[in-house]
Amino acid sequence: TKWAINQQRHREKVLNMNTMNPNVKRVEYAVRGPIVQRAVQIEKELKEGVKKPFSEVIKANIGDAHAMGQKPITFFRQVVALCAYPDLLEDNKFPDDAKNRARRILQSCGGGSLGAYSASTGIEVIRQDVARYIEKRDGGIPSNPDNIYLSTGASDAIVTMLKLLTSGEGKTRSGVMISIPQYPLYSAALAELAAVQISYYLDEDKCWGLDVSELRRAVEAAREHCKPRALCIINPGNPTGQVQSRQCIEDVIRFAAEERLFLMADEVYQDNVYAEGCQFHSFKKVLFEMGPEYSNTVELASFHSTSKCYMGECGFRGGYMEVINMDPQVKLQLTKLVSVRLCPPIPGQVLLDLVVNPPRPDEPSYERTANLEILAEKAKLTEQIFNTVSGIRCNPVQGAMYTFPRLTLPEKAIAAAKEKGQAPDMFYCMKLLEETGICLVPGSGFGQRDGTHHFRMTILPATEKLKIVLENIRAFHKRFTEEFS
Amino acid sequence: TKWAINQQRHREKVLNMNTMNPNVKRVEYAVRGPIVQRAVQIEKELKEGVKKPFSEVIKANIGDAHAMGQKPITFFRQVVALCAYPDLLEDNKFPDDAKNRARRILQSCGGGSLGAYSASTGIEVIRQDVARYIEKRDGGIPSNPDNIYLSTGASDAIVTMLKLLTSGEGKTRSGVMISIPQYPLYSAALAELAAVQISYYLDEDKCWGLDVSELRRAVEAAREHCKPRALCIINPGNPTGQVQSRQCIEDVIRFAAEERLFLMADEVYQDNVYAEGCQFHSFKKVLFEMGPEYSNTVELASFHSTSKCYMGECGFRGGYMEVINMDPQVKLQLTKLVSVRLCPPIPGQVLLDLVVNPPRPDEPSYERTANLEILAEKAKLTEQIFNTVSGIRCNPVQGAMYTFPRLTLPEKAIAAAKEKGQAPDMFYCMKLLEETGICLVPGSGFGQRDGTHHFRMTILPATEKLKIVLENIRAFHKRFTEEFS
Numbered sequence: 001t002k003w004a005i006n007q008q009r010h011r012e013k014v015l016n017m018n019t020m021n022p023n024v025k026r027v028e029y030a031v032r033g034p035i036v037q038r039a040v041q042i043e044k045e046l047k048e049g050v051k052k053p054f055s056e057v058i059k060a061n062i063g064d065a066h067a068m069g070q071k072p073i074t075f076f077r078q079v080v081a082l083c084a085y086p087d088l089l090e091d092n093k094f095p096d097d098a099k100n101r102a103r104r105i106l107q108s109c110g111g112g113s114l115g116a117y118s119a120s121t122g123i124e125v126i127r128q129d130v131a132r133y134i135e136k137r138d139g140g141i142p143s144n145p146d147n148i149y150l151s152t153g154a155s156d157a158i159v160t161m162l163k164l165l166t167s168g169e170g171k172t173r174s175g176v177m178i179s180i181p182q183y184p185l186y187s188a189a190l191a192e193l194a195a196v197q198i199s200y201y202l203d204e205d206k207c208w209g210l211d212v213s214e215l216r217r218a219v220e221a222a223r224e225h226c227k228p229r230a231l232c233i234i235n236p237g238n239p240t241g242q243v244q245s246r247q248c249i250e251d252v253i254r255f256a257a258e259e260r261l262f263l264m265a266d267e268v269y270q271d272n273v274y275a276e277g278c279q280f281h282s283f284k285k286v287l288f289e290m291g292p293e294y295s296n297t298v299e300l301a302s303f304h305s306t307s308k309c310y311m312g313e314c315g316f317r318g319g320y321m322e323v324i325n326m327d328p329q330v331k332l333q334l335t336k337l338v339s340v341r342l343c344p345p346i347p348g349q350v351l352l353d354l355v356v357n358p359p360r361p362d363e364p365s366y367e368r369t370a371n372l373e374i375l376a377e378k379a380k381l382t383e384q385i386f387n388t389v390s391g392i393r394c395n396p397v398q399g400a401m402y403t404f405p406r407l408t409l410p411e412k413a414i415a416a417a418k419e420k421g422q423a424p425d426m427f428y429c430m431k432l433l434e435e436t437g438i439c440l441v442p443g444s445g446f447g448q449r450d451g452t453h454h455f456r457m458t459i460l461p462a463t464e465k466l467k468i469v470l471e472n473i474r475a476f477h478k479r480f481t482e483e484f485s
Numbered sequence: 486t487k488w489a490i491n492q493q494r495h496r497e498k499v500l501n502m503n504t505m506n507p508n509v510k511r512v513e514y515a516v517r518g519p520i521v522q523r524a525v526q527i528e529k530e531l532k533e534g535v536k537k538p539f540s541e542v543i544k545a546n547i548g549d550a551h552a553m554g555q556k557p558i559t560f561f562r563q564v565v566a567l568c569a570y571p572d573l574l575e576d577n578k579f580p581d582d583a584k585n586r587a588r589r590i591l592q593s594c595g596g597g598s599l600g601a602y603s604a605s606t607g608i609e610v611i612r613q614d615v616a617r618y619i620e621k622r623d624g625g626i627p628s629n630p631d632n633i634y635l636s637t638g639a640s641d642a643i644v645t646m647l648k649l650l651t652s653g654e655g656k657t658r659s660g661v662m663i664s665i666p667q668y669p670l671y672s673a674a675l676a677e678l679a680a681v682q683i684s685y686y687l688d689e690d691k692c693w694g695l696d697v698s699e700l701r702r703a704v705e706a707a708r709e710h711c712k713p714r715a716l717c718i719i720n721p722g723n724p725t726g727q728v729q730s731r732q733c734i735e736d737v738i739r740f741a742a743e744e745r746l747f748l749m750a751d752e753v754y755q756d757n758v759y760a761e762g763c764q765f766h767s768f769k770k771v772l773f774e775m776g777p778e779y780s781n782t783v784e785l786a787s788f789h790s791t792s793k794c795y796m797g798e799c800g801f802r803g804g805y806m807e808v809i810n811m812d813p814q815v816k817l818q819l820t821k822l823v824s825v826r827l828c829p830p831i832p833g834q835v836l837l838d839l840v841v842n843p844p845r846p847d848e849p850s851y852e853r854t855a856n857l858e859i860l861a862e863k864a865k866l867t868e869q870i871f872n873t874v875s876g877i878r879c880n881p882v883q884g885a886m887y888t889f890p891r892l893t894l895p896e897k898a899i900a901a902a903k904e905k906g907q908a909p910d911m912f913y914c915m916k917l918l919e920e921t922g923i924c925l926v927p928g929s930g931f932g933q934r935d936g937t938h939h940f941r942m943t944i945l946p947a948t949e950k951l952k953i954v955l956e957n958i959r960a961f962h963k964r965f966t967e968e969f970s
Contacts (some may be wrong), residue, residue, distance in 0.1 A: 013812040014747045014784050018813055019654050026820055030822035064602050067595030081570035087563040115798040117549050120517060155826050167506050188825045245755030262499045299499050313600040315831035327498040330505055337509055339517035340673045341640050345830040346800035
């Protein structure tokens with residue numbers, strides 16, 4: 001009977017692994033993958049009194065500054081509080097510059113409230129402030145607020161751009177070039193969109209440098225099976241911490257022009273530059289300095305965020321994208337597309353405004369934060385300690401917030417990992433977590449040359465804690481190597 | 486030469502209308518479409534001193550309570566301010582219950598800061614509070630915090646669920662049933678995902694009622710060309726304002742069980758019920774009251790948001806989804822998928838916590854808001870005035886925040902619209918905007934039966950302003966009808 005057949009079929013879910021979107025299955029995001037889930041479990045076990053050889057889990061898997069104890073910038077939070085609860089504008093404990101800033105923002109909000117939707121591209125005065133910030137950063141090269149799209153963190157805008165760029169089927173499918181190692185948002189988004197990932201390798205032996213000949217090799221190989229359309233660059237690098245030279249950026253732009261690729265520049269770590277002799281150059285600035293042949297033609301989207309740099313305000317999910325030389329019709333489509341989600345969260349927009357427009361030295365709330373200097377010290381410390389360990393070798397952390405050291409693992413460990421069905425560096429990181437409470441992300445989650453093994457660790461823990469973490473990893477590595485020798 | 490060819494090709498953008506994702510082209514979102522863009526332009530013109538027959542633009546196109554002058558709930562904003570700037574915890578101007586709430590939330594944030602990422606499914610104590618809220622709402626039917634996913638407004642979670650549900654090619658492509666008229670997020674998301682939209686029509690003559698025979702007609706016709714997988718219901722209805730009876734919900738659930746459809750219940754207007762004799766019944770509650778044959782099998786996702794109801798906090802982009810009977814493996818995939826975007830904005834999560842867990846009557850900050858009663862009056866007023874106009878006929882606004890009246894338009898107006906390449910109700914709404922400054926959304930943006938014409942208007946303007954709006958539309962309609970007769 002129909003009823004009996006229905007009953008039978010009912011045992012199977014409507015939405016199951018066979019009927020689910022197959023692209024979603026292929027999505028991987030190691031930064032919050034199985035190792036982090038195990039870390040959360042261990043935290044619960046510790047709370048429940050389970051005995052462990054450590055007293056806390058240290059989540060060095062993610063660049064989450066506040067979770068690591070970094071304090072927010074007072075002025076930023078004062079303005080957010082004033083905007084959220086405008087009765088405080090009458091409170092004389094708040095400095096005038098914070099109040100003025102809050103009043104200006106509230107005047108641009110519907111009904112003077114953070115609770116109203118904004119324009120889908122973001123609040124207009126904030127987009128103007130972002131444009132002025134970019135102009136100042138780039139030595140006066142003009143920035144048009146109409147090219148600025150505020151976003152829910154940088155991830156949101158990156159995925160939106162990749163979505164626009166994806167089309168075709170089979171051999172005409174869009175291909176997008178991403179570095180290996182990469183930040184796995186890129187591979188995850190490409191998997192979800194069923195676009196083709198074109199991998200180009202950074203050169204670990206040259207401090208994770210980018211060589212145009214490798215870009216050319218990758219794009220030429222890819223043309224056999226897809227239509228390369230975009231080139232993504234993360235500078236300063238995540239997970240690899242390199243800072244690109246001006247020359248290298250010029251070479252990349254020339255390559256993109258020759259190969260007709262849309263450039264996506266992930267510049268969320270633009271203030272996180274530590275190494276002497278290194279300097280951040282925005283793709284936009286270099287593009288404009290190369291003259292009209294390039295600055296009038298090469299299509300570029302650049303991304304920034306409130307989550308990194310000296311403020312580390314990840315939880316607010318603020319960000320923006322600037323688009324250059326975008327086809328005006330495509331821009332209308334982009335605006336339409338972002339309007340479906342109404343608008344980025346207003347508190348994140350407010351915070352972004354403060355980041356791009358902080359108090360000037362002559363204003364009462366001007367605050368000299370040492371956050372970046374402290375990070376520079378930690379970058380150096382990390383490199384130094386790791387490079388004393390036999391079997392760990394790391395490049396200088398020139399910028400961003402991570403070290404991505406290479407591990408030499410004993411054959412027996414690799415065999416043991418294989419037996420468990422794990423990548424060798426996953427096996428290593430899992431064991432490290434169980435024995436020390438330190439949570440890292442295996443290099444396999446970012447991509448790496450076959451046969452090499454790495455992990456990514458953030459340098460954000462407070463200096464004293466970072467020293468302990470580094471010492472614990474050193475000791476673990478020694479034990480691990482002995483155990484499997 | 487290669488250079489000359491490149492120059493030639495350079496005139497064409499890499500990302501242009503031909504190379505762009507064709508699914509994006511098909512996306513439409515009328516709530517922020519061309520009419521709203523023109524409204525923004527007119528606002529600028531007014532500011533620049535251009536003379537118009539009106540002094541302000543009234544954006545009745547969107548359910549944006551604060552933009553319409555509704556004030557935020559004091560307690561909510563106090564807690565957000567305390568969380569953003571915890572120094573205020575020392576300030577004795579804040580009530581103790583607000584401070585306690587802020588402390589409890591901050592304890593659940595990484596590093597005690599809103600600036601840290603949360604778990605990708607949301608802060609755990611907030612998910613627990615949501616589960617308790619649902620239990621209370623549904624008369625004790627249990628809710629498991631593990632089934633709660635916090636989101637960036639409801640839109641985010643709705644799109645994520647539709648994404649999971651989309652698979653197949655050609656005749657096996659996923660089909661998703663949505664009402665006509667519908668909220669255009671659904672059609673936009675399905676276009677973007679290249680899923681098949683299966684339209685079922687609400688019965689305007691029966692107060693936008695939903696009839697299972699119409700559902701059956703639609704699903705049977707659809708099986709010819711796709712694989713129906715999901716049924717979306719908006720209750721209370723947007724744009725149509727109906728509130729579903731308990732019986733109707735039971736019928737829909739039985740239909741979904743028989744036809745093996747995943748149920749998506751958009752219940753963001755669950756507190757917006759005005760008409761006498763109408764009551765909100767959650768799909769979950771009815772499902773569980775139907776007994777284990779249904780409650781153990783029918784897969785359901787239900788959505789809620791901080792943007793509507795009595796608080797109207799759209800700008801914070803808070804929301805949640807509860808999933809019932811979801812395949813455990815699919816749930817892992819869902820968790821993985823949301824982790825790629827890291828987490829919903831923390832201020833929105835905080836606000837959601839306050840919405841699901843407001844001060845009790847015995848707490849100092851308990852506040853009796855009349856927002857819902859005022860909305861009920863405005864719902865009645867709108868219906869009454871519109872139904873006095875010859876050529877406008879509207880159903881009672883039983884719930885939600887909109888009226889969707891039907892327009893009788895003169896043949897000559899329809900011809901004039903055709904000449905302009907516009908839908909007749911777009912032509913009508915554009916003319917209304919230019920002459921009165923009132924911004925509505927044409928019915929064609931939501932879908933309607935061929936040959937019928939409507940608009941959606943929110944009932945949110947303050948009562949005195951709403952009266953003026955209604956009178957202005959009445960007068961405009963008379964003029965319009967005369968002009969084209």
